[in-house]
Amino acid sequence: xxPRIFDPNRREVLAALGASLRxxxxxLMAGGAGPLMTAQxxxxxxxxxxxxxxxQPITPVWELVAASHIGNVRFKRGDRCEVVFRNDLPVPLAPxxxxxxxxxxxxxxxxxxxVAPDSTETSIISxxxxxxxxxxxxxxxxxxxxxxxxxxxxATETPPVAVDRDEVLLIEEWRxxxxxxxxxxxxxxxxxxxxxxxxxxxxxxxxxxxGERLRLRFINGSQRSVLAIKLEDHAVQVMALxxxxxxPFPARNGALVLAPGARADAFVEAATSAxxxxxxGKKACPVGRLVVSGKLERRTPLPAPQPLPPNGLxxxxxLKGALRFDVALDARDAGWTRSANxxxxxxxxxxxxxxxxxxxxxxxxxxxxxxxxxxGHHFRLLDxxxxxxxxxxxxxxxxxxxxxxxxxxxxxxxxxxxxxxxVTDWAAPRLVRWYGVE
Numbered sequence: 001x002x003p004r005i006f007d008p009n010r011r012e013v014l015a016a017l018g019a020s021l022r023x024x025x026x027x028l029m030a031g032g033a034g035p036l037m038t039a040q041x042x043x044x045x046x047x048x049x050x051x052x053x054x055x056q057p058i059t060p061v062w063e064l065v066a067a068s069h070i071g072n073v074r075f076k077r078g079d080r081c082e083v084v085f086r087n088d089l090p091v092p093l094a095p096x097x098x099x100x101x102x103x104x105x106x107x108x109x110x111x112x113x114x115v116a117p118d119s120t121e122t123s124i125i126s127x128x129x130x131x132x133x134x135x136x137x138x139x140x141x142x143x144x145x146x147x148x149x150x151x152x153x154x155a156t157e158t159p160p161v162a163v164d165r166d167e168v169l170l171i172e173e174w175r176x177x178x179x180x181x182x183x184x185x186x187x188x189x190x191x192x193x194x195x196x197x198x199x200x201x202x203x204x205x206x207x208x209x210x211g212e213r214l215r216l217r218f219i220n221g222s223q224r225s226v227l228a229i230k231l232e233d234h235a236v237q238v239m240a241l242x243x244x245x246x247x248p249f250p251a252r253n254g255a256l257v258l259a260p261g262a263r264a265d266a267f268v269e270a271a272t273s274a275x276x277x278x279x280x281g282k283k284a285c286p287v288g289r290l291v292v293s294g295k296l297e298r299r300t301p302l303p304a305p306q307p308l309p310p311n312g313l314x315x316x317x318x319l320k321g322a323l324r325f326d327v328a329l330d331a332r333d334a335g336w337t338r339s340a341n342x343x344x345x346x347x348x349x350x351x352x353x354x355x356x357x358x359x360x361x362x363x364x365x366x367x368x369x370x371x372x373x374x375x376g377h378h379f380r381l382l383d384x385x386x387x388x389x390x391x392x393x394x395x396x397x398x399x400x401x402x403x404x405x406x407x408x409x410x411x412x413x414x415x416x417x418x419x420x421x422x423v424t425d426w427a428a429p430r431l432v433r434w435y436g437v438e
Contacts (some may be wrong), residue, residue, distance in 0.1 A: 037124075039081040042068035043095055043135065043151070046088045052195055052202060056180035062089055063149035064136055072168055074154045077130040077311070083123045087115040091143040094121070095151075098261055099133035099243035099395060101311070101378055102413030109139060109342045109432065110416050129311035130157040131243025132168075132217045132263040139420075141223075141430050142340040147174065147182045149200075150221045155243075157309050162302050163267065164212040169204075171229060171258075171278065171287075172197050173222030175426055185223040189426040196227075196278050196287050204288030208270040211296035213305075215239075216266050220258035224426050226369060226398045228279040230255035231290060233272060237305060240265035244378050245308035246392035255279075259371045259398035260422070267305050313378060313393060314410050319386060322357040322408060325350040329362060329370045329399065329421040336421060336431040344416055344434060351436040352411040359386070359408045364399040369424045372397050376417030376437070379409040398424075411437045 044067040049058040066073045067086070075081060085095060092114040096107050108114045115121045136150030152168045175183040175192040183192050198204035208214060220227050236251040241264050248267075256264045268290075276288040327349055330336070335349060352358050359382070364370040373396045380389035381397065386406060399405050414437050422430045 035080055037080055037082045039075050039079040040068065041066055041073060041081060041083055043083060043085045044088060045086070045093060045137070050200055052174060052176060052182070052197070053180055059180060059182050060146050061149055061182065062144060062146045064095055064151040066151060072152060072154055074156055075127045076156050076158055077127060079127040081125050081127060083125055084120060085115055085123070086120045087117055090117050092116050093137050093140040093143060095135040095137065096139050097133060097135050099131055099263065100125070101129055102376060107139065107375060107418055109339060109418060110344060110434065114140070127155050129243060130155045130309065131240055131311065132219065132265055133243055134219060134261065134263065138223065138430065139339045139432070141184065141186045142338055144184050147184045152217070152219055154217065161215065161308060163215040165208065166215045167206060168217045168219065169198050170219045170221045171227060173225050185426055186429055187427060194280065196285070198276065198288045204276065205291050206288065207291045209294045209296045210270055210292050212270045213302055214268045214270055216268055218256055218258060218264045218266065220260055220262050222260050224260060224422065224424050225280050226257065226259050226424060228255045228257045230277045231268060232274040232277060234268050234274055237267040238264060239267055239305070239308050241392045242378065242395045244313065244393035245310055248305060248307055259396050261373060262396045317380060317408050317410060318357045319359065319408060322359040323352050324359045326361045326363065329364050329372060330366070331431060335433050338429050339432050342432050349419060349433045349435045351438060354411055354414050354437055356411050357408060358411050359406060361404055361406050362397070362399055363404045364401060366423050367401050369401060370399050371422050371424065372399060373420040374409070375419065376413050376415065377409045377411065379407040382406040382408055413437060
């Protein structure tokens with residue numbers, strides 16, 4: 001079922017983008033400093049509606065969309081992008097980007113004020129890495145009156161990767177009240193029922209031709225649940241996690257397990273029609289289908305899948321000389337706070353000098369799984385004995401109750417960066433702290 005979108009301001013928002021681009025061009029012609037922009041995007045925060053259950057009232061939501069684009073937002077690695085953000089919601093907020101390593105502009109909580117209602121802001125960002133990115137409002141949960149939908153953003157490799165189709169599959173979780181409206185996260189979900197969608201649809205279908213090679217960009221856009229997604233009767237080859245290339249490996253039993261906000265790029269050779277099945281830790285349910293028909297005829301076969309081009313992250317990390325810190329993911333720790341109360345005047349979780357390797361021992365004392373997100377850098381998940389690491393990079397990690405996981409990253413991006421922690425309980429608050437790289 002297709003979502004019904006309420007879009008009252010497209011003309012005005014596009015006019016704002018045009019005015020911004022004309023201003024930028026004028027500044028460059030007048031001798032303004034800075035390299036030339038290679039991409040532009042207009043992001044709009046706006047009210048919308050979805051039909052999540054037939055014969056029930058439409059569900060109000062708030063969403064982040066790219067009013068300047070039709071279809072998915074695509075940049076190229078290395079782009080310098082002008083981002084015009086228009087806030088057509090009744091509360092101050094701003095988009096937060098997930099997956100950009102060393103973002104050129106700060107997140108709204110680190111000294112950059114959120115954008116007031118009925119206002120527009122222009123920012124400049126660089127796209128240093130190819131991969132699957134995400135922009136959304138999750139840091140502003142305390143202000144949101146309706147559930148918020150994130151915006152997938154694709155940064156493509158150069159040269160392009162050899163696939164026939166490149167598709168985004170955004171998985172979202174809803175908690176529906178009896179009247180069909182949806183409850184935002186951070187509230188008591190008593191009396192609600194969970195519902196899952198892919199790309200806003202409760203019965204998603206992806207059509208393909210037999211023999212096509214599909215690049216499927218799975219995104220767990222849910223706010224609290226760790227989810228497993230499986231494409232039945234197909235081999236699923238994992239190529240990237242959280243926007244960074246991995247050493248290719250087969251998904252166990254064809255299933256991908258994703259924490260909230262996590263992303264996985266997988267290659268699939270379309271063979272036969274098959275169900276997409278979601279498991280939320282309690283039960284499995286079909287959420288869509290791959291519908292395969294016909295037969296693709298090629299003059300030249302595609303080469304065997306190769307690892308994706310690296311994004312420039314270090315091949316090795318100096319674990320012996322690393323700075324080591326314990327970080328308890330515990331709301332009782334005075335360092336954690338809701339985003340509405342966050343201040344960089346507070347003490348950092350840790351500090352490091354540029355160029356050092358940092359090892360964090362992430363401890364989850366809670367009785368439920370806790371999800372950790374690191375801004376500004378990607379990390380390696382270390383083996384239990386700290387004698388190596390998994391063959392992929394992450395920026396998001398789910399840590400089971402009572403467990404400790406160790407991660408390592410190279411502190412290459414100077415600045416103040418956020419870390420996030422949230423337990424997998426719909427009523428739980430999202431908590432933040434910061435760390436410094438000097």
